Amino acid sequence: MKQLPNLFTLLNLFFGCCAIVFALQNGITVSFDPEKGSQLVILPEEMWFASFFIALAAVIDFLDGFVARLMGATSGMGQQLDSLADVVSFGVAPSLIVYQFLRLSYARQEEGLEISWIWLSPAFIIACAAAYRLAKFNLDAGQQYGFKGMPTPAIGLLVASFPLIYWHSDNDSIIQLMVNKWVWYAMVLLLTYLMVSSLPMLSLKFKDFSVKNNWSKFLLALIAIAAAVLLKWMAVPVVFIAYIAVSLSLKKRTT
Numbered sequence: 001m002k003q004l005p006n007l008f009t010l011l012n013l014f015f016g017c018c019a020i021v022f023a024l025q026n027g028i029t030v031s032f033d034p035e036k037g038s039q040l041v042i043l044p045e046e047m048w049f050a051s052f053f054i055a056l057a058a059v060i061d062f063l064d065g066f067v068a069r070l071m072g073a074t075s076g077m078g079q080q081l082d083s084l085a086d087v088v089s090f091g092v093a094p095s096l097i098v099y100q101f102l103r104l105s106y107a108r109q110e111e112g113l114e115i116s117w118i119w120l121s122p123a124f125i126i127a128c129a130a131a132y133r134l135a136k137f138n139l140d141a142g143q144q145y146g147f148k149g150m151p152t153p154a155i156g157l158l159v160a161s162f163p164l165i166y167w168h169s170d171n172d173s174i175i176q177l178m179v180n181k182w183v184w185y186a187m188v189l190l191l192t193y194l195m196v197s198s199l200p201m202l203s204l205k206f207k208d209f210s211v212k213n214n215w216s217k218f219l220l221a222l223i224a225i226a227a228a229v230l231l232k233w234m235a236v237p238v239v240f241i242a243y244i245a246v247s248l249s250l251k252k253r254t255t
Helices: 004-024 047-071 076-107 121-138 152-168 172-177 181-196 211-253
Strands: 029-032 039-042 146-148 200-202
Touching: 004 047, 004 076, 047 076, 047 152, 076 121, 076 152, 076 181, 121 146, 121 152, 121 181, 152 181, 152 211, 200 211
Parallel strands: none
Antiparallel strands: 029 039, 146 200
16 A cells, blocks of 8 residues: 555656657648648647646646655655656656647748757757756755745646647637747746746645635635636636746745
8 A cells, every 4th residue: 555656656657658649649730722822730639638648647746745645655766756757747748749839830931841850859958957857856855845946747737738728719819929939949948947946936735724824825726716717728827927926925025
């Protein structure tokens, strides 16, 4: 029974591998207009499954720690397994989603389908930053109730929301932003910085359930509920920004 938390962690890794498979299988479909000579590029909805499996991995990532504490089965091996699984589920899998969006951005341009992989490879910096951030986390015992740098599951969930936003948004401005290669290059730089930085980030673990000690967590929960109702999938980046704002405001209160 003491191996049960490790089995949960391995399930996180399993779901991360599934996300990678669906991210790789999305493909790009091109049709040509014989009159205008234009091309229509479509991102097939198989990418939705990559988002789904990253979300499942995040749920399991939360539960494995909870199960380990409940059973008194926390261990150094469990911590290492958790980080290895997180690199795949919240580093490699999101990198491939960004890679495919970069492909889509270039494919909309003339001769864009022939673009060199070198221009797409910056997507993998996210995976490298995730590995660095997790290694730093493992060496720092002081991040139980607060993080230094953005947690990798938060990055994974943010990136996983982008395919869903792209398909379900009726806002042309948002859609155009998501097929702009410069937006994705900027996104890579931003997410990398957030992970490797030492910015103080709020941990969502509860020491107790009092409002006084957990007002920031309850505030984020209210923002998440309201955003989900009003904004649907756009709620994810909104909550992500709110999480950063609340975390930094807590730091100012303590300095």
